[in-house]
Amino acid sequence: MENNSREIKMIIIQNYLNEQNIKYYTILSNIIEKYNLEHSTNMNGIFLNLTMLDDDILNSIYFNFINSDNVTDVIQENFKDSKTPNVETNKFEKDKLILDIFDKFLLKQSRSNITI
Numbered sequence: 384m385e386n387n388s389r390e391i392k393m394i395i396i397q398n399y400l401n402e403q404n405i406k407y408y409t410i411l412s413n414i415i416e417k418y419n420l421e422h423s424t425n426m427n428g429i430f431l432n433l434t435m436l437d438d439d440i441l442n443s444i445y446f447n448f449i450n451s452d453n454v455t456d457v458i459q460e461n462f463k464d465s466k467t468p469n470v471e472t473n474k475f476e477k478d479k480l481i482l483d484i485f486d487k488f489l490l491k492q493s494r495s496n497i498t499i
Contacts, residue, residue, distance in 0.1 A: 420436070
């Protein structure tokens with residue numbers, strides 16, 4: 384099973400993540416931090432393009448998922464505690480733009496059509 388092709392490893396990783404077990408998201412999150420991988424995260428989960436990863440990183444994810452049967456629920460609790468959302472609210476204000484005569488002339492010219 385260690386000699387699986389790259390595509391099969393990606394399918395197996397996706398199957399583990401489809402289980403919706405926070406343990407696998409914790410493992411993936413740790414690997415993303417370890418290798419400083421580009422990804423995106425939102426309320427639906429972590430988005431990581433597996434096809435763009437090096438073989439070493441893909442193997443690391445694969446073997447960590449395969450060998451994760453010994454991982455206990457303690458990691459899950461630490462993950463929940465360490466990833467508390469930090470929500471900051473920002474109030475946006477419109478800036479007042481002060482234009483002189485020349486600025487107004489340039490804006491007017493930029494809106495006009497020039498035919499050649």
